[in-house]
Amino acid sequence: MAPVPDLPSEPQDDIEAYVGLARQAAEERARERGWTTVRSLPPGAIITMEYLVGRINFEVQDDVVHRSWQG
Template sequence: MAPVPDLPNEPQDDIEAYVGLARQDAEERARERGWATVRSLAPGTIITMEYLVGRLNFEVKDGLVHRSWQG
């Protein structure tokens, strides 16, 4: 997979810092830091692969963020 480009409309944020946080805490923090869209998904959820600038995705298991990625 190609590297994710650094696009101008995305917050400069350490997305790995969300791993281990409770879902609600992670979502609130992401919105406070300027993410336009925050999406929490269960493991294995089928999603499309389009890249949406300003979106932060979380994979949530047992109420905790296990993975985070942009787009």
């Protein structure tokens, strides 16, 4: 049997804590906390929905995070 791969782990972080932050502050905090990919998107943006370990997504309107999710 093949060995189990060593899968990367997600940062232990409260995703909802980013809601209400300014875009730049949220992006900086996410990188400091170990997220390898930080993606800020406008509301209604068309995006791929594949799950990427280590990625955090922000929906940003008027330079404020209104929604956040991982993957």
